[in-house]
Amino acid sequence: MASPLEMWVEKCAELTQPDEIYWCNGSEExxxxxxxxxxxxxxxCGQPVFCELNHxxxxxxxxxxxxxxDVARTEHLTFVCHPDKEMAGPNNNWMDPNEAKEMLTxxxxxxxRGRTMYVLPYLMGHPESPYAKxxxxxxxxxxxxxxxxxxxxxxEEALKCIGDRDDFVKGIHSIGDLDPQRRFIMHFPQxxxxxxxxxxxxxxxxxxxxCFSLRIAxxxxxxxxxxxxxxxxxxxxDPDGNVTYIAAALPSACGKSNLAMLQPxxxxxxxxxxxxxxxxxxxxxxxxxxxINPETGIFGVAPGTSExxxxxxxxxxxAGKFYPTLFxxxxxxxxxxxxxxxxxxxxxxxxxxxxxxxxxxPTSKEPVAHPNARFTVSLYxxxxxxxxxENPNGVPISAIIFGVRRTSVIPLVYESFDWKHGVFCGxxxxxxxxxxxxxxxxxxxxxxxMAMIPFCGYNMADYFAHWLRMGEMLQNxxxxxxxxxWFRRDDDGTFLWPGFGENIRVLKWIIDRVHGRxxxxxxxxxxxxxxxxxxxxGLDLSREKFKKLFKIDKDEWRGEIEAIREFFWKxxxxxxxxxVEELGKLEGRLWR
Ligand code: GTP
Ligand code: SPV
Ligand code: MN
Numbered sequence: 001m002a003s004p005l006e007m008w009v010e011k012c013a014e015l016t017q018p019d020e021i022y023w024c025n026g027s028e029e030x031x032x033x034x035x036x037x038x039x040x041x042x043x044x045c046g047q048p049v050f051c052e053l054n055h056x057x058x059x060x061x062x063x064x065x066x067x068x069x070d071v072a073r074t075e076h077l078t079f080v081c082h083p084d085k086e087m088a089g090p091n092n093n094w095m096d097p098n099e100a101k102e103m104l105t106x107x108x109x110x111x112x113r114g115r116t117m118y119v120l121p122y123l124m125g126h127p128e129s130p131y132a133k134x135x136x137x138x139x140x141x142x143x144x145x146x147x148x149x150x151x152x153x154x155x156e157e158a159l160k161c162i163g164d165r166d167d168f169v170k171g172i173h174s175i176g177d178l179d180p181q182r183r184f185i186m187h188f189p190q191x192x193x194x195x196x197x198x199x200x201x202x203x204x205x206x207x208x209x210x211c212f213s214l215r216i217a218x219x220x221x222x223x224x225x226x227x228x229x230x231x232x233x234x235x236x237x238d239p240d241g242n243v244t245y246i247a248a249a250l251p252s253a254c255g256k257s258n259l260a261m262l263q264p265x266x267x268x269x270x271x272x273x274x275x276x277x278x279x280x281x282x283x284x285x286x287x288x289x290x291x292i293n294p295e296t297g298i299f300g301v302a303p304g305t306s307e308x309x310x311x312x313x314x315x316x317x318x319a320g321k322f323y324p325t326l327f328x329x330x331x332x333x334x335x336x337x338x339x340x341x342x343x344x345x346x347x348x349x350x351x352x353x354x355x356x357x358x359x360x361x362p363t364s365k366e367p368v369a370h371p372n373a374r375f376t377v378s379l380y381x382x383x384x385x386x387x388x389x390e391n392p393n394g395v396p397i398s399a400i401i402f403g404v405r406r407t408s409v410i411p412l413v414y415e416s417f418d419w420k421h422g423v424f425c426g427x428x429x430x431x432x433x434x435x436x437x438x439x440x441x442x443x444x445x446x447x448x449x450m451a452m453i454p455f456c457g458y459n460m461a462d463y464f465a466h467w468l469r470m471g472e473m474l475q476n477x478x479x480x481x482x483x484x485x486w487f488r489r490d491d492d493g494t495f496l497w498p499g500f501g502e503n504i505r506v507l508k509w510i511i512d513r514v515h516g517r518x519x520x521x522x523x524x525x526x527x528x529x530x531x532x533x534x535x536x537x538g539l540d541l542s543r544e545k546f547k548k549l550f551k552i553d554k555d556e557w558r559g560e561i562e563a564i565r566e567f568f569w570k571x572x573x574x575x576x577x578x579x580v581e582e583l584g585k586l587e588g589r590l591w592r
Pocket of ligand 2: 203277
């Protein structure tokens, strides 16, 4: 008799009508074959799906060029289909689930004719983790199949976990005709189902990532008493050899991957990488908060990545241990067949193809790489991968950081007074938008609570209440909550803070605060370090600059408070009273 999985795959095939069904086992040989298909057989806009890059300089590296209209997540085409619109909340696009499925069925009918349907069984989380989830995605893109193999534990192990069970998470994906008019990324949290059509890009297409591990998982966590968060996970080792684990939420393209791979400029410190994008946080049997990274790969922003800013990432990209490494929408150096993007080298190579594959003209105002060009690389290639990465129970978190990209207003770092105030700080986050999503104005400010505005799979007012509840359950074990902004600028437009490896100085203050080793100064918005409290030796940072980095300008905060109030208002009576109260208290402290 056919298993529930086989029956579901059969149903998908009946609807999509592929020429061939290809069950992926996740092996390396298979990855070679999928790359080969991408070079020789499958096409995007008439071009091969993959081109081989210079393997001497970049082992196992391949370039993928997407459809030029399919270069980032499309939040305006992303829906969360709860039975009731209120459950999705003002933070999500909503459609009635039956209506949504009817529409998707029409769009999906016969969409894989002439194509191959790849069946990808995969696990989010370590197979022995009590928190892991078994999933299956069908897709008609070999780029997606190869990417999923890098990003999660795909293949035999997942099949074994699923066996005859029917409670696996389902993902239906087709690139369709790549027309944004017929593109939808739809979530059905009641059925553990994601249905995505019309895009082959990143978070739209790798359904284990944002779609399942954040949107659906956040809903599961709400009911089951845990959190699915847009967070990196690191262990910071101090000169005594003690490791403090931190989880940090920053909005898309605001520095998570960089922080996760930070190479400290302070003697004696080490940063161990556990995750760069997603954390699942559970309360352990000892009452502390534990984090696992359900992923195994990095889908990272290429522009800005260099030997100077992120040397560990370049080592990871060039390690070539885990096959393959993918580059999406970067440029290509025509003389060396190496990938290239803005910031990679100080001098731009003379002969380049841009991300569309056209010769780049020196007169061109267009960038060489797409601003959201990315690489897909295995975490097993990362030289600083934590020895705790495979720990099925995860690592105990001592500090949570919320971070934003802000030209002004927000200081380099501050500490919240307590959990409730920390949740308020997260809930009121505003950040300048980046090229990680289409149809948004890059640089414009938007509220992005906990960096989850595109990823929370239910009404965010309920999500805030859930965060407050988690604090009550954690009691004295609750991690301290901090807030950071690497991106504050001087009057001349330059960054006030050097960032990258120097961010260890902020992490040092944070872990010293966690262990009660350093003092802080109380301000209306939270606790900040004094000049003396931060290790700034060897850094050319004047007291005057330090003052600018930590300036709390009451006029600027007036605007900030108005924006927060307006955002909270959207949630009406559903908004937890505690957070409205926190807003009032902040106003009181600023103007008393
Ligand atoms: P997603 O993958 O979209 O979730 O992004 P992310 O949060 O992982 O961001 P990432 O680390 O890839 O950084 C995005 C951009 O910010 C890159 O261009 C980085 O070079 C830049 N960036 C990261 N950290 C810093 C920093 O400390 N200072 C400055 N000035 N720029 C930074
Ligand atoms: C993000 O936008 O936060 C990403 C990239 O991590 S994507 O996988 O496309 O969502
Ligand atoms: Mn992300």
